[in-house]
Amino acid sequence: MSLTDTGAPAQAAENPPPGPGRRRGLTERLLAVRELSLLLALGALILVTTLRNDRFLSGQSIKDLLLGCAILVILAVGQTLVIVTRNVDLSVGSILGLVAFATGELFLAAPGTPWPVALLLGVALGAVCGVVNGGLIAVAKVPALVITLGTLYAFRGIDYYWAAGRQINAADMPRSFLRLGNQTVLGVPALFLVALIVVAAVGFYLRSYRSGRELYAIGSEPAAARLSGIPVGRRVFAVFVANGALAGLAGVLYAARFGTLDAAAGTGLELQVVAAAVVGGVAIFGGSAYGAALGAVLLTTIGSSLAVLRIDPFWQQAVVGALILAAIGLDRLLALRMAARLRGRSAHGA
Amino acid sequence: MSPGAPGADSAPLLELDGVTKSFGAVAALRGVHLALHPGEAHALVGENGAGKSTLVKTLAGAHAPDAGRMTLDGRPLQLRGPADARAAGIAVIYQEPTLFPDLSVAENIFMGRQPLRGLRRIDTRAMNRDAERLFERLGVRIDPARPARGLSIADQQLVEIAKALSFDARILVMDEPTAALSGVEVERLFGVARSLCERGAAVLFISHRFDEVFDLCQRITVLRDGAWVSSDRAADLTVDEVVRRMVGREVSSLYPKQDAPLRDTLLEVRGLSRAGVFSDVSFSVRGGEIVALAGLVGAGRSEVARAVFGVDRYDAGEVRVAGRALPPGNPGRAIAAGMALVPEDRRQQGLVMELSVERNATLARRRALSRLGLLLGGAERAEARRWTRRLQVKASRLAAPVATLSGGNQQKVVLAKWLATEPRILIIDEPTRGIDVGTKAEVHRLLSELAGEGLAILMISSELPEVLGMADRVLVMHEGRVVRELPRAEADETSVMYAATGQGAIS
Numbered sequence: 001m002s003l004t005d006t007g008a009p010a011q012a013a014e015n016p017p018p019g020p021g022r023r024r025g026l027t028e029r030l031l032a033v034r035e036l037s038l039l040l041a042l043g044a045l046i047l048v049t050t051l052r053n054d055r056f057l058s059g060q061s062i063k064d065l066l067l068g069c070a071i072l073v074i075l076a077v078g079q080t081l082v083i084v085t086r087n088v089d090l091s092v093g094s095i096l097g098l099v100a101f102a103t104g105e106l107f108l109a110a111p112g113t114p115w116p117v118a119l120l121l122g123v124a125l126g127a128v129c130g131v132v133n134g135g136l137i138a139v140a141k142v143p144a145l146v147i148t149l150g151t152l153y154a155f156r157g158i159d160y161y162w163a164a165g166r167q168i169n170a171a172d173m174p175r176s177f178l179r180l181g182n183q184t185v186l187g188v189p190a191l192f193l194v195a196l197i198v199v200a201a202v203g204f205y206l207r208s209y210r211s212g213r214e215l216y217a218i219g220s221e222p223a224a225a226r227l228s229g230i231p232v233g234r235r236v237f238a239v240f241v242a243n244g245a246l247a248g249l250a251g252v253l254y255a256a257r258f259g260t261l262d263a264a265a266g267t268g269l270e271l272q273v274v275a276a277a278v279v280g281g282v283a284i285f286g287g288s289a290y291g292a293a294l295g296a297v298l299l300t301t302i303g304s305s306l307a308v309l310r311i312d313p314f315w316q317q318a319v320v321g322a323l324i325l326a327a328i329g330l331d332r333l334l335a336l337r338m339a340a341r342l343r344g345r346s347a348h349g350a
Numbered sequence: 351m352s353p354g355a356p357g358a359d360s361a362p363l364l365e366l367d368g369v370t371k372s373f374g375a376v377a378a379l380r381g382v383h384l385a386l387h388p389g390e391a392h393a394l395v396g397e398n399g400a401g402k403s404t405l406v407k408t409l410a411g412a413h414a415p416d417a418g419r420m421t422l423d424g425r426p427l428q429l430r431g432p433a434d435a436r437a438a439g440i441a442v443i444y445q446e447p448t449l450f451p452d453l454s455v456a457e458n459i460f461m462g463r464q465p466l467r468g469l470r471r472i473d474t475r476a477m478n479r480d481a482e483r484l485f486e487r488l489g490v491r492i493d494p495a496r497p498a499r500g501l502s503i504a505d506q507q508l509v510e511i512a513k514a515l516s517f518d519a520r521i522l523v524m525d526e527p528t529a530a531l532s533g534v535e536v537e538r539l540f541g542v543a544r545s546l547c548e549r550g551a552a553v554l555f556i557s558h559r560f561d562e563v564f565d566l567c568q569r570i571t572v573l574r575d576g577a578w579v580s581s582d583r584a585a586d587l588t589v590d591e592v593v594r595r596m597v598g599r600e601v602s603s604l605y606p607k608q609d610a611p612l613r614d615t616l617l618e619v620r621g622l623s624r625a626g627v628f629s630d631v632s633f634s635v636r637g638g639e640i641v642a643l644a645g646l647v648g649a650g651r652s653e654v655a656r657a658v659f660g661v662d663r664y665d666a667g668e669v670r671v672a673g674r675a676l677p678p679g680n681p682g683r684a685i686a687a688g689m690a691l692v693p694e695d696r697r698q699q700g701l702v703m704e705l706s707v708e709r710n711a712t713l714a715r716r717r718a719l720s721r722l723g724l725l726l727g728g729a730e731r732a733e734a735r736r737w738t739r740r741l742q743v744k745a746s747r748l749a750a751p752v753a754t755l756s757g758g759n760q761q762k763v764v765l766a767k768w769l770a771t772e773p774r775i776l777i778i779d780e781p782t783r784g785i786d787v788g789t790k791a792e793v794h795r796l797l798s799e800l801a802g803e804g805l806a807i808l809m810i811s812s813e814l815p816e817v818l819g820m821a822d823r824v825l826v827m828h829e830g831r832v833v834r835e836l837p838r839a840e841a842d843e844t845s846v847m848y849a850a851t852g853q854g855a856i857s
Contacts, residue, residue, distance in 0.1 A: 210462060210464055210472060217453060227432050228448070228461055228462065342501075
């Protein structure tokens with residue numbers, strides 16, 4: 001703007017005074033750009049698919065899509081909490097499987113259990129799994145990647161031991177519970193509404209609460225976080241418990257939606273979850289819960305639109321891979337642009 | 351017997367008595383006394399490694415002392431962590447800024463103490479406004495909503511200062527806050543420190559700039575080798591007296607460098623500059639010569655070495671090896687041209703701690719030792735044995751992981767690794783940091799021997815006796831520039847120290 005830079009040391013007076021607290025921060029604006037780009041990609045994907053097959057935009061098809069992505073959205077949002085602190089939780093697929101099976105077992109043992117009780121118990125079991133993860137990480141001081149790789153197998157092992165080859169069917173579960181999985185409220189699947197509530201709650205927490213901001217601080221510079229008196233260990237522990245609880249919630253919803261449960265439920269889901277978070281931009285800027293949720297929606301939509309377009313399922317993996325790489329490329333580009341902008345703005349040059 | 355200065359007219363706000371802290375076998379603080387009085391700025395001075403930063407971290411609650419007492423307002427004070435120190439009203443500005451690059455400037459200032467509105471939500475608007483007020487008090491203009499990433503070092507330091515101000519600290523500790531600030535900014539900072547003092551706060555100021563120390567502080571405490579030397583009123587001291595106390599010891603002839611015939615110039619550096627790090631650095635080193643780069647921590651010595659070797663880039667200038675220009679930013683070419691760099695931080699940059707002694711010793715030579723791309727044990731072992739024997743590395747066996755060796759022996763392995771490449775130019779950064787006296791002498795003898803064999807050696811050292819004992823010439827750096835070049839005959843503790851603290855130009 002002011003082209004008066006004649007090599008003299010830029011004095012403070014040259015910069016116009018920033019309006020106190022009115023403008024949004026640059027990071028926030030870039031995050032908005034990031035989320036907008038996901039929306040655009042989603043829009044383009046839906047448009048192209050609809051041009052090929054107009055039933056893709058029918059009410060039922062959209063309902064299926066929303067239903068299909070709800071569980072992944074919840075898991076991706078939980079994972080966001082973890083990734084923001086520079087950790088990762090690979091055990092979410094196994095927690096989901098274990099909780100889903102446990103929910104089935106609960107209804108077998110006590111058929112009269114009201115579904116809210118089952119929901120709470122599922123969340124509690126997930127949280128217990130999170131306590132195991134968080135506790136091991138805190139005690140062993142080993143990267144979360146390694147610990148949760150271990151618990152991925154451990155939780156799944158418990159699941160297999162418990163199930164012992166059995167399968168639980170929809171007939172074993174009360175109708176009120178199964179309705180939860182398929183009901184719609186004003187045409188929107190209840191499951192998706194639950195996911196929306198989770199996204200909004202976590203997004204709001206991360207943005208507006210001190211402890212939420214501390215999670216970003218921990219991920220941004222762990223050493224500085226310790227020096228500023230942030231209880232790093234306690235926060236990381238809490239994050240794993242919260243993520244476990246959300247995986248537990250997803251497990252109960254999984255049971256309600258699919259009805260048929262065996263020990264393999266949710267196998268391999270963790271990679272989709274991490275992929276959704278990465279596509280959502282959580283890896284580089286810290287990102288937001290909204291981005292991760294959009295990433296999950298995009299990944300689910302790709303799955304169903306490739307099916308509609310009659311593209312070999314083999315390509316789906318390749319497309320997801322390409323999408324992850326594109327997302328990382330975009331993040332890098334935005335980071336570079338941000339760095340350039342910030343340098344340009346520096347009040348004390350050289 | 352009170353270690354407090356004579357005529358202390360008020361009860362101390364914070365008092366340290368006999369504070370001791372060791373890291374393994376190294377005693378960083380040995381029975382340190384310090385009394386900070388309300389309304390007073392107190393300077394802490396000492397050479398590099400005198401224990402100043404350890405003392406700061408102790409005050410910040412980041413290190414728990416092994417022994418000794420701390421009292422605040424006469425009551426015992428125990429800090430279990432940085433949060434406790436904050437609660438006690440101790441604010442610390444570290445030498446290296448500790449910001450969160452991804453968060454906004456205002457969040458960096460108020461992390462954990464953000465102003466709140468309904469539902470305990472963070473009031474971003476109020477937070478940005480408060481941050482702006484702090485910057486107004488400091489007389490600077492930094493956008494509170496921008497991320498901390500990309501701030502210049504000076505701006506980062508200002509954010510740290512704003513952070514310390516924001517908590518209305520009763521005790522403000524500043525660990526070399528002015529190193530990156532301009533004169534105007536330093537004046538503002540001092541204005542803020544003085545106004546804090548007027549309100550009854552105590553300030554602990556750590557600096558190597560004596561003019562600033564005498565300008566701001568009423569009392570000066572000198573540390574040497576982790577031990578308390580003296581605390582006096584600034585008015586009773588002179589710069590010479592302070593320097594004498596910091597240095598303390600006589601220069602012994604513990605570090606003899608034999609005179610070697612000087613050969614051709616092997617390393618020539620001309621006008622090397624990197625914005626904000628060092629500028630216009632020129633020097634040359636001849637075969638058989640040891641040239642020392644002296645200066646304070648942060649003067650840019652290691653950065654110059656890294657740039658010369660090609661690990662870091664530089665903006666201008668050139669490096670010539672035996673008359674031929676070396677392409678910038680290419681350590682591989684530097685090694686091929688016969689250059690070796692023994693880095694300062696051997697744990698992180700010099701060694702692979704989990705690998706064996708022989709693997710580490712031959713790491714830089716693996717191409718020459720391999721047959722058809724395979725590293726066969728025999729050749730590796732023979733080569734490792736040759737060098738570890740010459741350097742008298744004490745290891746139980748060559749297959750033992752380097753992590754099991756003592757610091758001195760680790761340093762020898764790093765040296766063996768680079769000497770195995772048969773360099774013509776050896777750049778060695780802090781050759782004897784953290785190693786015992788006996789091994790120190792061995793390393794010095796070895797460097798002297800290598801120079802005798804015709805190597806050109808560039809040595810970076812923060813230990814004055816080492817610099818004075820080993821170097822044929824001393825280049826003194828201050829804030830990114832070579833400010834003095836002293837031949838052996840003219841280099842002594844005072845001349846080097848004066849130049850390193852930026853006094854040389856004035857006196």
